[in-house]
Amino acid sequence: MLILCSFVSADWCYQETANESSICGGLSTGTYSCSGTWDDGNNKGCNLSYDGNWSSLGMASSGNEAYLYINYSKPANATNSSLWQIKEGDGGVSNNSIFSDCWNLTSLQFRLYSDNTGVDVNDFDCYNGSHWRNIARDLSNPQLYEEAMWWNITTSTSNTCTCAGLNTNWEIDLSNSCNLTSSCDLGTGELTFTGIGTFRCNETLEVADMGSLAVDQHIIVQDNCRIIIG
Numbered sequence: 001m002l003i004l005c006s007f008v009s010a011d012w013c014y015q016e017t018a019n020e021s022s023i024c025g026g027l028s029t030g031t032y033s034c035s036g037t038w039d040d041g042n043n044k045g046c047n048l049s050y051d052g053n054w055s056s057l058g059m060a061s062s063g064n065e066a067y068l069y070i071n072y073s074k075p076a077n078a079t080n081s082s083l084w085q086i087k088e089g090d091g092g093v094s095n096n097s098i099f100s101d102c103w104n105l106t107s108l109q110f111r112l113y114s115d116n117t118g119v120d121v122n123d124f125d126c127y128n129g130s131h132w133r134n135i136a137r138d139l140s141n142p143q144l145y146e147e148a149m150w151w152n153i154t155t156s157t158s159n160t161c162t163c164a165g166l167n168t169n170w171e172i173d174l175s176n177s178c179n180l181t182s183s184c185d186l187g188t189g190e191l192t193f194t195g196i197g198t199f200r201c202n203e204t205l206e207v208a209d210m211g212s213l214a215v216d217q218h219i220i221v222q223d224n225c226r227i228i229i230g
């Protein structure tokens with residue numbers, strides 16, 4: 001009785017927006033905030049720099065500066081080899097390393113800066129607890145398109161995807177992305193969940209009781225799945 005564990009894209013997890021979770025670990029507790037003067041009248045407001053549309057853009061209005069601040073909550077087991085993906089004003093998309101002193105904060109704090117005072121520049125910075133450090137700069141124009149995170153998630157050596165067996169409690173770490181492909185009978189055992197992610201059921205699962213799911217915890221019931229409780 002085994003559950004096969006599969007990990008998404010060799011441990012790389014894409015998160016489009018800071019306040020929406022991603023199935024492989026990204027958390028939904030990030031935030032956005034805007035300051036300065038944005039070019040709202042020409043449909044280039046701040047929200048267009050983080051709306052998930054890599055074709056739309058925001059920028060400061062003529063003669064002004066504007067800032068977009070982004071906080072990402074780091075998922076469990078994310079490593080400092082994770083990358084910040086940005087689309088600069090010239091239309092180029094790049095994956096950028098994050099300075100270790102910025103990474104070491106509890107949450108990742110980024111800033112997008114648009115200078116439309118005639119300098120025509122945009123900056124992409126991270127905060128290290130005392131000052132902003134520049135990760136990328138475009139000197140061609142002040143347009144800010146989009147950003148996202150590529151988390152590099154370390155695979156845990158503790159695999160919770162194996163059926164615990166008859167009359168045994170089983171705790172599944174949802175970050176392991178478990179996929180039930182063989183029948184599992186826990187008898188009097190209970191099934192509970194930890195972590196953030198998704199459990200896929202493709203076979204019969206019998207349990208005495210099953211714990212409830214929290215926000216960002218999901219079970220996908222597929223064609224051959226039967227969950228018998230009690």
